[in-house]
Amino acid sequence: MFITLEGPEGSGKTSHIPYLVEYLREKGYVVFPTREPGGTTISEQVRDILHDLKNAEMQPRTETLLYQAARAQIVEQVIKPRLDAGEVVISDRYYDSTIAYQGYGHQQDLEQVRALVKYATGGLTPDLTILLDLEIEVGLKRKTQNEMEWNRMDAYTVEFHKRVRNGYLEMVKQEPKRWVVVNSNQKWDNVQADLKKIIIAGLTK
Ligand SMILES: Nc1ncnc2c1ncn2[C@@H]1O[C@H](COP(=O)(O)OP(=O)(O)OP(=O)(O)O)[C@@H](O)[C@H]1O
Numbered sequence: 001m002f003i004t005l006e007g008p009e010g011s012g013k014t015s016h017i018p019y020l021v022e023y024l025r026e027k028g029y030v031v032f033p034t035r036e037p038g039g040t041t042i043s044e045q046v047r048d049i050l051h052d053l054k055n056a057e058m059q060p061r062t063e064t065l066l067y068q069a070a071r072a073q074i075v076e077q078v079i080k081p082r083l084d085a086g087e088v089v090i091s092d093r094y095y096d097s098t099i100a101y102q103g104y105g106h107q108q109d110l111e112q113v114r115a116l117v118k119y120a121t122g123g124l125t126p127d128l129t130i131l132l133d134l135e136i137e138v139g140l141k142r143k144t145q146n147e148m149e150w151n152r153m154d155a156y157t158v159e160f161h162k163r164v165r166n167g168y169l170e171m172v173k174q175e176p177k178r179w180v181v182v183n184s185n186q187k188w189d190n191v192q193a194d195l196k197k198i199i200i201a202g203l204t205k
């Protein structure tokens, strides 16, 4: 089973995943966590380029293609082999992030972006995608208050990030069977409990 966590900046994806992995392992599942962009030696190098605040001149099309390069590598090198071995793969972001950020955020042609994503992934779609939904201002504030890494993507305008969030909500409407929305604007423990419930429901379906 391939599970992906999506959502705007500071919505909690990275902080929740280790606890979900531990919980599922205790239940006997073989779980492999990964993240995008990154998760392989090559993809982590691409991540550094994408996140580096020095690369402020990066064009939306360059950004879109770099994400697909990193993604193509992790899909072939890590995700597909793990899924083929029967493992549960949980990814911190996947291709929906490209539709949300490079598509809706940068207002690029969605059909063209979807075609690139399909090329990069070979058509590999998650079985379950959870949107950790949160007001943009709250998420960005969490990141600054907690002195989290502030990268080139975080530094886009609030309007950009609002388009990203609305894009996610639009995608949920388009594919309601794959997506589940979790309100991330609640206590961390409550969010964690919601995530566990949804994932177990997905795994035992
Ligand atoms: N429900 C919550 N309540 C309060 N703070 C939270 C909550 N969830 C996460 N945080 C805090 O918000 C910050 C951002 O969380 P996290 O890094 O997990 O978000 P993220 O979704 O991975 O963000 P990004 O997309 O920027 O990587 C962290 O300091 C985290 O501890």
Ligand SMILES: [Mg+2]
Pocket: 013, 014, 015, 092
């Ligand atoms: Mg994160």
